[in-house]
């Protein structure tokens with residue numbers, strides 16, 4: 221029997237929703253959930269690491285997948301692992317890194333679940349070479365909105381497979397999946413860091429790094445303006461060829477309370493950015509770094525989103541095609557710099573080819589991600605950034621979004637109609653829904 225509880229769920233940017241939630245212990249419990257009438261519709265909630273309202277279904281029902289966390293099978297010859305949807309990247313690291321295996325795609329937090337990784341078709345710091353998570357799936361077992369459990373893959377129900385990858389939970393509840401881990405020679409990476417004085421230098425270095433380095437990621441000082449616009453630090457990395465020393469796992473720290481709103485202001489952010497820039501010597505540096513610190517640098521500071529205070533924050537992440545990236549990034553960074561609203565830790569990465577999913581975010585180009593504390597004029601700023609993204613043929617990442625307009629969404633995701641048609645077939649009564657789907661008019665608006 222499923223037990224339901226009224227509760228408040230929160231996203232990583234601290235948006236909140238009042239929902240009725242169940243936390244099934246087993247896959248059978250998910251099927252029981254779908255057998256019942258569900259007022260306000262249903263949506264899965266993984267670890268709540270998406271920033272906006274993708275994982276929230278305000279006023280409706282939610283299935284929390286945290287207890288569906290079993291590793292079911294592993295074949296060391298092929299690297300294939302079968303796992304339930306609530307398994308996290310951190311779980312995989314603890315079990316498989318000592319055995320010399322890692323997931324082919326690793327997002328920037330180890331707390332994300334596999335279900336969330338499929339539903340947002342997440343990317344890592346190696347997208348040019350590895351694509352996104354959906355590219356590595358052998359199959360997905362899915363509970364459809366009508367309660368039937370089906371297996372889908374590139375050959376079985378391929379349209380359903382492509383809609384579920386990046387489908388923000390709207391095709392049903394992902395139960396379990398099979399995908400391939402890759403072998404690595406050690407648990408550490410050799411990381412090279414270099415200062416980039418401006419955007420031109422950054423893009424030229426990235427153009428080389430995306431071809432020659434397995435991993436690359438940049439940090440941009442979004443407060444810099446004028447001749448320093450786009451200055452930052454680029455990191456490139458390779459797996460260290462041999463295990464070196466045993467690293468002690470760092471004990472996590474926790475941000476104990478919400479910071480006051482005034483703590484984050486243009487002065488404190490500019491001072492932090494200045495220190496961060498000087499962290500790397502002018503001639504660059506190379507060091508060996510354990511995998512968790514390279515892939516998940518923020519995970520040892522639990523609840524770091526409290527730094528933004530109780531009103532939370534918004535993350536803006538877009539991708540701009542190679543051809544318009546220089547112009548588009550200049551326009552975005554100028555707008556952001558003038559607003560004086562940006563926070564620290566803006567991230568620049570490259571993406572390779574488009575994802576498999578109808579709503580997959582990746583397309584070839586440059587992706588910029590940064591946080592804005594929730595303040596009075598933030599909606600106007602986000603709307604201007606949406607317009608610049610559209611003008612340059614780019615798109616906004618749904619995993620991070622809280623502000624995209626329905627019109628902007630339809631223009632950015634050309635396979636939207638295909639996705640809607642599939643939902644009309646498998647979910648005519650719109651049992652699966654979310655706060656994001658309603659905000660974006662995902663089921664209602666027809667062109």
Ligand SMILES: Cc1cc2nc3c(=O)[nH]c(=O)nc-3n(C[C@H](O)[C@H](O)[C@H](O)COP(=O)(O)OP(=O)(O)OC[C@H]3O[C@@H](n4cnc5c(N)ncnc54)[C@H](O)[C@@H]3O)c2cc1C
Nearest residue numbers: 266267268269270275328333335336339342343388389394
């Ligand atoms: C610090 C940080 C760094 C990040 N770095 C990256 C990055 O480098 N690359 C990247 O791509 N993303 C990144 N993200 C975003 C994050 O990877 C995605 O938002 C991911 O989807 C979060 O997984 P989750 O388990 O928390 O899912 P949630 O946030 O709980 O849910 C996300 C979506 O998945 C759906 N979902 C979850 N489980 C299931 C299921 N079992 N069945 C069906 N649908 C399901 C939800 O309905 C929702 O639509 C980062 C987030 C943070 C906080």
